[in-house]
Ligand code: NAI
């Protein structure tokens with residue numbers, strides 16, 4: 001029986017890079033069937049809703065989705081679709097690996113960092129968001145629960161153990177955010193005690209930013225709360241050649257959504273110049289999740305060879321190829 005994958009092509013550059021990823025999956029012989037559904041601005045235009053019920057049903061049914069970036073309109077009345085998806089399906093772990101590829105314009109060569117970001121609470125709890133009527137005071141509620149902290153920390157240490165990683169850096173701001181970051185850090189110390197063979201380092205978030213730029217090779221697995229993880233993972237993408245190189249998985253107890261770290265890139269949308277590597281690497285994370293690591297390995301190998309050669313890479317990597325030319329070279333390498 002064919003495995004069915006829910007696909008949301010998304011907004012902006014989404015359709016072009018998601019189509020590239022699906023073509024690569026097919027040429028790698030993954031044998032998936034796809035249920036295409038809509039989300040974001042595209043869905044709003046076609047159905048009047050940012051997140052139609054049909055889309056939620058398809059994610060629920062297939063349990064695995066590949067998703068392009070969605071544009072959330074800024075302004076009153078629109079809560080982020082990405083945040084709602086993550087909360088609705090309790091996709092509490094956002095796993096964002098960055099790894100160096102030869103042939104990019106990155107300043108570093110030996111980066112291999114996995115950021116594990118708490119994905120459902122913290123500053124993105126969505127709770128208590130108010131602005132006074134006279135527009136002079138705004139508030140939002142940051143929420144850290146013991147249960148939420150325990151599950152993400154356990155997830156990060158288990159991942160480190162499973163993948164033979166040596167070190168987990170817990171990034172926090174417990175010196176200032178004493179209640180929220182304080183609880184997160186106390187729980188981190190409790191969980192870390194169960195993994196004595198993994199080195200645990202505690203680091204305050206501002207120092208972590210400086211350390212990531214000055215000496216990124218010291219990092220292995222990073223685990224942190226929602227907002228810090230969002231920001232640090234874009235920083236990490238910058239270490240390996242930019243957002244076009246950065247995939248992410250949103251993982252819950254029985255459901256997972258795979259996507260790029262970046263957004264819909266309106267500045268380059270419709271030009272056929274986006275780098276599809278981010279979504280293709282997300283598709284590889286999906287294959288790992290589905291116990292199809294052999295296919296993932298083949299695709300990563302093909303990516304490595306095409307990017308290293310440099311003849312058919314996109315502008316962000318220093319090349320001149322279009323999205324489709326890059327994808328074609330990748331398919332030939334496969
Ligand atoms: P962005 O991540 O879309 O773009 C930032 C910069 O990176 C731009 O210069 C863009 O051209 C470049 N870039 C991004 N992906 C690229 C790729 N694959 N190849 C080459 N260059 C690439 O961030 P921005 O502009 O702040 O956000 C645009 C929209 O995306 C917003 O509506 C935001 O809400 C949404 N967004 C959605 C996300 C999601 O669906 N998971 C995540 C982040 C933002």
Ligand code: MG
Nearest residue numbers: 230231234261
């Ligand atoms: Mg982000």
